[in-house]
Amino acid sequence: MEKTVEDQKPTESAISRVFTRIGGVLLAPESTYQQVIANKISFWEPLIIVLLLIGVQTAVVVSFCYRAVTAIAESLSSITGAIPLGFFSFFAVIAFIGVILVTLVVWTLVALIAHIIARHIFNGQGSFGQLMKLYGYSTIPWSLQILGTVLFGVSWVLWPMLVFFHIVALFWIVTLMSIAVRQNYNIDAGKAFIASFVGPMTVWLIITGILWAWIWFTISSLTGGVV
Amino acid sequence: MTSARTILGWVFVAILLIGGVYAAVSPILQPIRFPKISLPWIITEADSIIDHYSLVREINSSSSIKHVTLNVSVMFGALNLLFLDSPSLVCEASFRRNISMSALNTSYTETSGEHAAVRLHGKVGELNLTLGKNYQYDGVLDVRIGGMVVELGENSNISRLMLSIRYFGGLFMTVKNEASFEQIDMNLNIGGILLTVDAESLKKDGIINAGVNIGGYSMSVDVDTEKIGVRLNSTVDIGSLTIAHSSFTGSATKTQCYVETTDYTHATNHLNINAVVGLGGGTIQETQPYQFLGRNS
Incomplete structure (x- = not known):
């Protein structure tokens, strides 16, 4: 991976510069992140990238669900009669809104946890807004997941590709987030990894643990302590 | 690059x-x-x-x-x-x-x-x-799994009839005006009984015995209490009973009730309902809040 900050040619069009940055995140994330910080790139760019990624991914998944539900409805039509599928457009709208909201919330929370750890525990220097931007760019490998889902949709036998792309995308995103934290706060790689991955995962595990404990106690109290 | x-x-x-x-x-x-x-x-x-x-x-x-x-x-x-x-x-x-x-x-x-x-x-x-x-009818109507709908009106003439859902399902019975029956036994293993008594008068005294192992019954009674005296004697092993009918008086606990319509003693005809539920519940009210699937009335 390149480690130098490359000056972008002034002759490049704006759209070309965006594509270069996107490719740069994948090929040379450190220099690209430094460039994003140095050039004070607008927050709109990573936001649009994230919205496009989750929008397309949701569209592919909803489309797949629609195909599956239509097939099931047709398969059962001799028993149930024609099942109206008008509700599906409502489901699609809810899915889009829900996924966008959840993504924005998760994006903010993960960045916030990393910011708190990097800034206040490891005494790094950097702003939360800048980290949000870099985290937005860090989601670019998620396009592999979209590719995997499309391949799976084309033929079910390609499911290993989906799994492979999913794993690669996740590892890549985690790596990019660590690099983003390191570049943004100027801390070492180990601390950046703790701030970007271990911290949010710990919070996630605590929340999940509390939730399961609550479910457990609720069921236990309902069954009079049998469970 | x-x-x-x-x-x-x-x-x-x-x-x-x-x-x-x-x-x-x-x-x-x-x-x-x-x-x-x-x-x-x-x-x-x-x-x-x-x-x-x-x-x-x-x-x-x-x-x-x-x-x-x-x-x-x-x-x-x-x-x-x-x-x-x-x-x-x-x-x-x-x-x-x-x-x-x-x-x-x-x-x-x-x-x-x-x-x-x-x-x-x-x-x-x-x-x-x-x-x-x-003709006067007696005997057994039995469904292993499924539903049964019985309507007793002015043309009915039953001495003793058993209605049974052997495994699971639903049983919906309506007693209408001038119905004539001596005894109806309803047995249901798992499911629900809907009993609707909607009559001004009956031709004779009748008994309805209802038994549900798991599930419950919902009973609606809309009668002229001077002509038909309705008595409900019911128990629930695990669950509860709900008496939500203003015409019924008597004693009722969560799992046991013995209630009857006002003027029961002086009513022209009597309808005695004995209902036993194992696990579940029972309700009695003026109008039926539930409908049997596929049935509009």
């Missing part, structure tokens, strides 16, 4: 475009197909057939018959019982089934001068049983 980055940027956009286009066109160009599922016990218009059976006085039943013992069973499906204002009708049955399932098995015997026995056995389907007004 900058050009490689730009190319990779284009690849990223291309993946998004492919994803978007694929999401839009795949439901049309690449629909998923599953094999059509058809269950023999589900009857559709295309593969349904109806077996008819009827017994009419002086056509295929002797005129001396006065009492008819019914032994009717359906293994899986529905059984509907209705009384018609038809003096010569002994019994009429129509059995709607899937063409691949076995037909209604019937037999009729005249056991003595005034007694006859009708046996109807269907495996899977919907049996509509219609009885006439000039």
